[in-house]
């Protein structure tokens with residue numbers, strides 16, 4: 001079974017749109033997401049455009065602020081401070097990656113925790129690891145939602161996550177652990193990776209290498225979640241970290257690229273923006 005993130009996110013966004021339509025009467029306005037785009041990297045421009053389109057579908061206000069790639073770190077931090085202080089802004093997202101002269105950790109830390117719709121702020125990350133209330137990072141949240149919607153039992157299962165980045169691998173591993181899976185995190189130094197991945201009932205792949213996971217690395221009946229977004233070196237088309245054609249016949253469920261985790265990430269961003277808005281309104 002192919003888990004379509006595109007279909008699931010369309011359904012969830014339609015439900016959110018109904019909810020958001022009730023907000024003007026209740027709260028006097030709709031949630032407001034502000035996205036800051038530094039430079040004009042084509043992948044970043046496309047992600048930011050996707051976020052604006054999703055906002056339109058859900059009915060939330062979206063402002064995209066564009067700044068040139070040579071903006072100074074101080075200027076960018078100043079912009080974030082202004083957005084933090086702006087009561088009409090509910091969510092702030094700075095599109096990553098940033099140019100090399102700007103410290104990403106400093107920028108992430110500068111965003112008010114209450115407006116951190118990406119869930120990357122150190123206080124949100126700490127809260128996640130301490131099982132405290134927090135804003136969940138969008139991609140990991142979307143992955144758990146897809147597994148649950150597909151009816152995949154997580155509790156008691158062996159999950160292997162390939163990748164240990166702060167934005168995908170580690171938080172996915174933590175959320176799977178919270179769902180009572182037994183979790184192994186693999187990475188570039190893992191010895192004999194196929195023998196590790198073949199143990200997985202649930203395999204989450206977040207590496208960034210086209211079609212890295214081959215059929216021999218996957219056990220029969222595994223649930224396979226492909227987070228990777230790559231360009232096929234030959235065709236230039238989008239592809240995942242998993243060799244979809246080879247792995248799909250073995251997997252019980254699998255996510256495609258494109259149309260899998262990507263749309264769910266944006267969907268969860270919409271959810272997080274609504275969550276931040278409601279928290280503020282109900283305070």
Ligand code: NAP
Nearest residue numbers: 163164165168187188189206207208227228229261262265
């Ligand atoms: P990242 O920060 O570059 O991390 C990559 C991870 O993969 C690292 O932990 C690295 O191990 C591991 N790795 C690299 N080569 C490996 C190998 N040969 N064997 C085993 N592990 C290996 O990347 P990321 O930000 O997590 O993103 C991963 C992928 O997901 C990218 O394609 C990215 O574009 C995509 N992504 C998609 C979404 C979405 O919404 N669909 C969101 C975020 C990211 P070490 O730690 O040992 O270096």
